[in-house]
Amino acid sequence: MIIGGIAAIARGVPRQTIDIDATIEAQGVDLNHALQVLGRHGFEPRIERVEEFARQRLVLLLRHRPSGVRLNRSLAWLPFEREALTRATTFDLGGVSARIVTAENLIVLKAVAWRLRDRDGIERLLIGHGRSVNLKQIRAALVQLFGMLEEPERLADFDRLVSVVDAREQDQS
16 A cells, blocks of 8 residues: 555645655565565665564665665554555556555554654645544544554644644634
């Protein structure tokens, strides 16, 4: 499933990106075999000891040899990630069919990362999708993930962002 910048674009958030962020179900994945298969499609490791790094950080850092495009392939282990994979929907991206994370799950991923560009992306997703996003589902996932990160107070930061977007929307109507 595609996550990150390309997913944000597919979900209606204009932005620039220079890489492809994707995730795969990691349970039962043989990293050596996965790297061989990806290698046959032109992908090579961007770092030394890519398998060791992937086991520690749960991401394969690759580059597409012919184009130079970077691929960050996350390894999905958490129940949230595995559920997100099942909810992804298929998009046509310039003639290429790809499964894209839902707006709700993209908001969750951005809330966990919480960089400035992620907060901006959350705002844009909330504005663009309006009340069609399921905030109850998003909050439930964030309660679980922030609990695992031992940072439950971060939910208040997310709620403040939602309130700011709501207030802005009400001011404009």
